[in-house]
Amino acid sequence: MVLRKNSTRLNSILVAKEKAISNRMACGGKMGITLTIIIPVFNTPKDLLERCIRSIPFQDERIEVIVVDDGSCEETAKHLRMLQCEDASFRLHTQTNAGQNAARESGLKLSHGVYVLFLDSDDYLDSEAILYIIDLLAQNHPDILAYGIQYVDRAGRPITGKRRCEERYIPIETKHYLIETSALWGQIISRSLFFDPSIEFCKTCRVGEDLATLIPLLLKADTIAATNLNAYYYVQHNNSITHSQGEALSLDILLAFDFILEHIENGETYTQEIEWLAILHILYYGTFRVMGDQSAGIAARRQLSNFMRQHFPAWRQNPIFLMNVQRRGLPFWLVVTGQWRFYSLLKLLKSKLSKLKLFPVA
Template sequence: MVKISIIVPVYNTGHYLEQCLDSIINQTLEDIEIICVNDGSTDNSLSILEEYANNDDRIKIINQENKGQGFARNNGLKNANGEYILFVDSDDWIELNTCEVLYKKANVLDTDMLFFCAARYIEDEDKYDYTFKDYNYSSLGGKFWNRIFTYKDVPNIFKVAVSACLKLYNTDFLKKSDVHFPNNFFEDNFFFYSLFLKAEKLSIVENQFYNRRIRDDSTTQSGGRAFMDSIIAANQIIDVFKDNGLFEQYKNQLLRKKFNSNISRFFGIDDSLKEEYWGRA
């Protein structure tokens, strides 16, 4: 069993993929496996993956028809053998000591999920943003860093970043929870809250390990039809709380979150889709 399985879903990110893979294969913790799930890419992504795999036997390539990032991540999970799981999107990259520090900390604290910080790299402006509160957990006041907590300890649980890429997951915990990504966009929401409400040992390290690329043509920035799935995602969150018997306790916050999310996506979606979006919301 390797220490960490890193799952990288790949779809037409050939322009960024080498930077992502370089940040992974050069980790100071070498006892890792790198599971790259090629989600039917039509650019040069697969050839890049094959070139890297020929030079590093820790890389495993899984090819699938284009079924979306959630399906690709689930496919990666089915093939993971590590003690812990880490997700990295193929247009992002991680710091070189990420795995080593996280593995040591997760073992000391025996965490189900270990959260860590991220910076946003704004591609159009070629600059970094370290102030985004969802990615630095500043809204939690730093009081949960390097200590064990559960969702019950957090005053506003909707201030915690849902991104799947900003946590190190204990594989046994994932298997026991039996949670998978849904096959729609904004799939991180369902996956995060399903695990967050079950976890008995959470912690946060203040290190900024992850670099999130913000680009105009990404799914969450483009304003295209994928934005329709934000309505599905909002309803999935509500269903998670209902399934855990927590809807009444968090009802006001959940409905406020759904309203704010839908309004935000409405203003971001292409004008030609606004009427259809509002009709579904």
């Protein structure tokens, strides 16, 4: 009986909160909503989910938050309702499991902000930086604004960082930004870009889905800018999608590039940049994904090479690739050109020499 009373009270609180949020959303631009933060959730660990949501500055009325529960288990769904009841003024949308990009798309359809930020539910934000960035958006009106990213472990301890620039705000060229980004969560995007009928979320793959969605958006943007503010904390842990991508998904990157090639209209302007992205994501990262199992990996590696031969036959002459060979050295060249056996031998040799303190492991 007590449980039923508590459940009824919780539901009534949630209904009241949802009604208040809906009234605010109905006013749209009249309420001055600058930024919509969209968080897709699927069975995210409680501690990470709670830290993610509580990192958002809800007190600022220029921000709206939409959490999309993409078919999570009952435990996660209940935790979301509790967070919404306690102190978080976010809108909660529930759907059957359809994948991360489908959840992002659902959130976008419900959004009212001038800009959108896609926040993964195991990551979190720097609330002060976000508030400052909203001011930058209002002052400069870029189509896309990239911010600094801090990579941390599950406990929040810094691992490494990615600083976009040294200035508080600076415009950057599309060709430069194309070759250094791959994730939808790495920047704030004007919602108007999604109104273009040629723009859609890639939902055909799990490896490369962010890249496939982002590249057409970047090519549509008139102005791209960056700030030196570190606004996003990317959490590296064993349960994340990045760390759990196995060989079963390894060839999904080819589906991602099929999507990119089908959806870019002015790709000829950035042929070298897109070709470089294919080299990096298909021949380099793709090789590491498929070569865990030697027998299956060889066949998969052949598929990766055949895709490059078909769509980017002159990739070995790509100037960005040649520059990176000089910068990254022999191990990079061996992996990209398919010399996996020599790469493995080189790695083994370095390991043995490092034990003798004759050669540091790269």
